[in-house]
Amino acid sequence: MTNEDVLAEFRAAEALLEGHFLLSSGLRSSRYLQCARVLMNPDRAARLIGALAELIPADIRERLDAVVSPAMGGIIAGHEMGRALGIDAMFVERPEGTFELRRGFRLEPGQAVLMMEDVVTTGLSSREAIVAIEKTGAKVIAAASLVDRSNGKVDLGVPFFPLIRLDVPSYSPDALPPELAAIPPVKPGSRAKPA
Secondary structure: OOHHHHHHHHHHOOOEEEEEEEOOOOOEEEEEEOHHHHHOOHHHHHHHHHHHHHHOOHHHHOOOOEEEEEOOOHHHHHHHHHHHHOOEEEEEEOOOOOOEEOOOOOOOOOOEEEEEEEEEOOOHHHHHHHHHHHOOOOEEEEEEEEEEOOOOOOOOOOOEEEEEEOOOOEEOHHHOOHHHHOOOOEOOOOOOOOO
16 A cells, blocks of 8 residues: 555545644644544555555564554554454553553563554654553564654654654644644644643
């Protein structure tokens, strides 16, 4: 699947947005890929995640025991990746501010895990999820995401496989270009932060 094929899927789902967006990282951007919207169609989700699963080298895929995603954004992507790889999919969530496994999910010491995200911008949530996973004694051996907004700059400490890398500039709130500063910010993602 080419980058244009991936973007076509986002466009078909009306999930490629333009405006002034407040990202979960606190940064601002003029473009936003609404992964929840692109994944709401099961056939589209299977196509995209299936293509992503094929990008993960066979030697890593064969070692994986589980997929773990951060809630909320990574849940559907993680579940589809579990289906594509034929392994269990779980998620970590933040009941009190830090990620942890709940709902009866368990990882055994030594299990090999793929940490699966929808979008990676700064990598903060991904790294926090990896810490939570490794506290169980399991080992994150790779990470994957539908979208890498860092354009390949993020370091998660493990091999990282995105379906698409985008060079979409992100700005701190006090360094906005004039065209973005003139538009009120919108928070389209799952974690509320004040504008």
